[in-house]
Amino acid sequence: MSARAQQILESHRGYATVLGSGLAEQRHRVVMTDSWRVAGQSLRARTVLSMLNARLNLGECLSLAAVLVVGFVLIDHNAPTVGGATTAMLLVLRLLGPVNQLLLVIDTLQSALASLSRMIGSSRLRSARRMSQRRPRAPPYGSTRSRSVTARGHGCSTTSPSTSPPVSA
Template sequence: WDVVEHGYSARKTMLILQLWMTSVEFVMLGAGLLVGYLTVQSGAMTVGAVTGAMLMLIRLRGPLMGLMRVLDTIQSGYASLARIAGVVVNPPQPTKPAGAPPKEGHVEVHDVSFSYGQGWAVEDVSLSIDPGKTVAVVGASGAGKTTVAALLAGLRVPDSGTVKVDGVEVTSLSDSERVARLAMVSQEVHVFSGTLREDLSLAQPEATDDEMIAVLDRVNADWFHQLADGLDTVVGAQGLQLEPVAAQQLALARVMLLNPRVVVMDEATAEAGSQGAQSLQDAAEELAKDRAALVVAHRLDQASRADEILVMDNGRVVERGTHAQLLEFDGRYQQLWTAWQRGRQ
């Protein structure tokens, strides 16, 4: 609501300035016409000279409006500078190493509850994932799936309960300890402006060209081999604009280079569409191999391949089991699966 009020105040200020500009322009032109009439009547100026003077007055509007736009830009720049200065002056304090054991990828979520301020977003959620196993989370929008993913990734701190990776609380891991163990791929990925090599090396600066090409092949990025410049191809805002499927494959390739023991995929294949769905699904399964994987599944055929499925509703886990077990149970998952199959047909 504060954003709405500030936005309304800004628009109102611009409207008032615009009205003042229009009023001043009206008075200025009216005065110019009156003075011009009197000077022409007295013979002090010709009609042509008065017309030229009036045209000059009219042209004053452009620079004045330009000044208003510059002031608006200066204010936006000042706000941006304040944010940058705030980060520089008061940077986030690094977390001290927690003394975590060698990375293996054991995940334990025990009785976790979390609230955004009004009611529980997730309540009493428990799950465990061993290395090489995949757990899928399904449910309607607002069921709490993404919140569970954020809690496991350490992006949120639970109000109660524990989230542990290799026996250590996720939120107590240092940056280096967390990066070595855990990575998250969301539905919204970013292609950084630069060469493909630079984009991939963000995950592993020491990676060789052969290693980069190998991970691109593992995520089915066939489009890479059609690039004339290969890894030197400039992508992002200043270069080649990658299609959504290609951008998602690039994000998955970066995670493979990072080589964490736990991966969290929050609807990482949701933007694939019908043409790229299978390609991205295969890439996601390749990424999950030999790792503990939590998958927030948008496509139920992706969930059906998981070792365990959690069905969430209103922040709680209402069903859990394999795909076959849940279909036999004839509950919420069976309803979702039937609706999914009907939609595909």
């Protein structure tokens, strides 16, 4: 998804350059390819989510059928009452509801986690960029580390402060 966004932004920002260089068709193909890739990934993600929902519903159906069969057999043998079997069925329904909801919310939680990590990653990139643009600080005036370097040759000389220790030859 980020590759598609990058291609679109680059093509939009450099629209005049893309047109002037005759790269419009190539950029269009790249954006279309990335868009189809994103659509395929989204479709795959929805398929996985639908399969998860189907399996959750199947599990719920099987557990309710098992409670129904056990309740029917027990009522047939005069062990519990009909109200007890109904209560057991409702209890299973109440237990499975929050579990199913939690499993369905995991998708949203993962999406939020991915967005958060992208935001943190981009903020780290910005701070690293700012750190690389800063100039190194010179030592304070009168520091024991500041020395001057003199270079002479071919009739000219220059002197400049240096923060590195002197080199002895």
